[in-house]
Amino acid sequence: MRLAAVCRSLLLVGLALVGCSDAKKPRRRSARLTPFHREIQPILDQRCVVCHLVKAPQEKLVLEDSHTPASLVGVPSKQSPLRLVEPGKPDKSYLLLKLRGEHLARGGKGKRMPLDAKLPAEQLERIARWIRSLGSKGLGSKSLGSKRR
Numbered sequence: 670m671r672l673a674a675v676c677r678s679l680l681l682v683g684l685a686l687v688g689c690s691d692a693k694k695p696r697r698r699s700a701r702l703t704p705f706h707r708e709i710q711p712i713l714d715q716r717c718v719v720c721h722l723v724k725a726p727q728e729k730l731v732l733e734d735s736h737t738p739a740s741l742v743g744v745p746s747k748q749s750p751l752r753l754v755e756p757g758k759p760d761k762s763y764l765l766l767k768l769r770g771e772h773l774a775r776g777g778k779g780k781r782m783p784l785d786a787k788l789p790a791e792q793l794e795r796i797a798r799w800i801r802s803l804g805s806k807g808l809g810s811k812s813l814g815s816k817r818r
């Protein structure tokens with residue numbers, strides 16, 4: 670009888686602990702994501718990684734979150750003399766020119782990205798804002814390499 674009661678309370682404590690850690694996890698994770706991984710990576714996941722994936726990246730550009738944003742920031746474009754992302758300078762970032770369809774006029778090659786429908790204006794503006802924000806932080810920023818701060 671007493672043993673059963675002890676077992677029951679241990680079980681309850683166990684369940685309570687599991688409940689607590691589950692409840693806290695998602696909030697902590699999203700709070701620690703960098704602005705890039707919160708706001709930009711979801712666009713890449715939805716529209717780009719199908720072709721720019723680790724296994725067989727088109728134009729050798731990987732846009733999966735294991736490689737971004739290091740695969741973009743300060744990295745020379747293979748199609749033009751520009752860098753894919755020039756910190757602080759959206760208008761000199763080949764990535765954004767390619768998404769706006771302005772890349773040919775700036776010495777680039779190939780089609781506008783993504784190949785199907787153009788990204789909505791709000792997403793293009795979000796990417797421009799992220800590139801602009803890199804100017805003040807500089808290339809040494811911790812947000813470049815790892816997913817979390």
Ligand code: HEC
Binds near residue numbers: 712721745778782
């Ligand atoms: C259906 C496949 C496909 C999708 C989806 C796609 N790409 Fe591409 N991407 C390509 C191909 C193929 C090339 C090379 C030919 C070209 O540029 O037209 C390329 C080239 C690029 C380049 C040039 C790289 C360099 O070094 O100059 C960039 C930048 C790029 N893609 C970004 C994106 C982004 C960002 C998205 C999502 C918004 C995207 N792509 C979606 C197939 C794709």
